[in-house]
Amino acid sequence: MKQLLLLCAAMVLSMGHVQACDVCGCAAGNQYLGLLPEPRLHFIGIQYQHNSFEAKHPSLFAGRPDEESRTRYNTLQLWGRYALGNRVQLYGFVPWRYNVQHADTNVHRASGISDVSVMAGLVLLNKSGQTTQHQLFAAAGSKLPTGQYMGIAEADRLGLPNLQPGTGSFDFLLNTNYTLRYNLYGLNTDVSYTFTTANRDAYKYGNRLSTGLMAFRTFTKGNTDIMPQLGARYEYTLHDYDNYQRRWLNEQTGGYMAFASAGIQAYYKKIGLRLIGNLPIKQEYSKGYVQSKQRLDLSVFYLF
Numbered sequence: 422m423k424q425l426l427l428l429c430a431a432m433v434l435s436m437g438h439v440q441a442c443d444v445c446g447c448a449a450g451n452q453y454l455g456l457l458p459e460p461r462l463h464f465i466g467i468q469y470q471h472n473s474f475e476a477k478h479p480s481l482f483a484g485r486p487d488e489e490s491r492t493r494y495n496t497l498q499l500w501g502r503y504a505l506g507n508r509v510q511l512y513g514f515v516p517w518r519y520n521v522q523h524a525d526t527n528v529h530r531a532s533g534i535s536d537v538s539v540m541a542g543l544v545l546l547n548k549s550g551q552t553t554q555h556q557l558f559a560a561a562g563s564k565l566p567t568g569q570y571m572g573i574a575e576a577d578r579l580g581l582p583n584l585q586p587g588t589g590s591f592d593f594l595l596n597t598n599y600t601l602r603y604n605l606y607g608l609n610t611d612v613s614y615t616f617t618t619a620n621r622d623a624y625k626y627g628n629r630l631s632t633g634l635m636a637f638r639t640f641t642k643g644n645t646d647i648m649p650q651l652g653a654r655y656e657y658t659l660h661d662y663d664n665y666q667r668r669w670l671n672e673q674t675g676g677y678m679a680f681a682s683a684g685i686q687a688y689y690k691k692i693g694l695r696l697i698g699n700l701p702i703k704q705e706y707s708k709g710y711v712q713s714k715q716r717l718d719l720s721v722f723y724l725f
């Protein structure tokens with residue numbers, strides 16, 4: 422799942438034109454649901470997400486060498502699903518973030534409760550035959566500004582423009598998830614889109630698209646099901662606005678990332694486990710100033 426939503430690097434306006442600040446990448450992505458348990462079951466679990474970025478950009482001061490930074494975003498969140506019958510489902514995500522940025526000789530840290538997300542969805546298709554099974558799910562929801570957010574000006578003063586746990590904005594979420602099974606083999610694909618709004622500083626992070634395709638095979642022994650997975654993900658983010666009311670577009674934000682994905686999902690009785698790793702294979706983000714590195718998604722959940 423993840424998951425998840427990308428939060429883009431903030432840029433500042435200086436002397437009437439845009440210059441790169443200490444950018445570090447994206448703090449969060451769309452909620453990634455991935456391969457889901459049987460629709461009629463509830464579950465609750467803990468998910469850990471790790472994203473890392475490296476940035477290199479011109480200094481704000483003339484004649485100074487390029488500035489470099491390494492940023493690690495860590496999210497630990499409580500998430501779950503409650504099924505209202507066989508078709509209606511409710512999802513909730515309560516994240517806590519711990520972010521670290523290494524810039525030259527300085528180390529910046531920020532942590533705290535992040536933005537809570539809620540979604541309600543409908544199982545549009547759940548059909549099984551002798552050898553095939555189709556499941557199609559669609560959901561909509563919102564990300565709420567519950568996380569710690571100090572504002573753009575204060576964050577710039579402290580040198581932490583991109584590390585804040587929250588964004589200070591209401592965002593709207595759309596998600597679709599489809600799974601096809603043929604005997605022991607299967608495909609899962611998901612598409613999620615986040616419509617962002619401006620926060621109290623009139624800063625608006627770019628809308629975000631995230632989609633993925635994973636192939637898997639099921640191995641069963643006793644009460645244990647193991648499903649190795651292999652696939653790819655693609656994410657595209659529009660530009661941010663330094664001031665959405667005045668339509669000040671930040672052209673040094675936004676871009677795309679493509680990842681190769683591999684992982685495993687397993688169930689033992691009522692306990693589930695998912696581990697997914699992502700490595701970038703092609704990207705163009707923040708005009709090349711920001712490079713995404715490895716990603717990790719680890720979830721443990723209980724079915725009931």
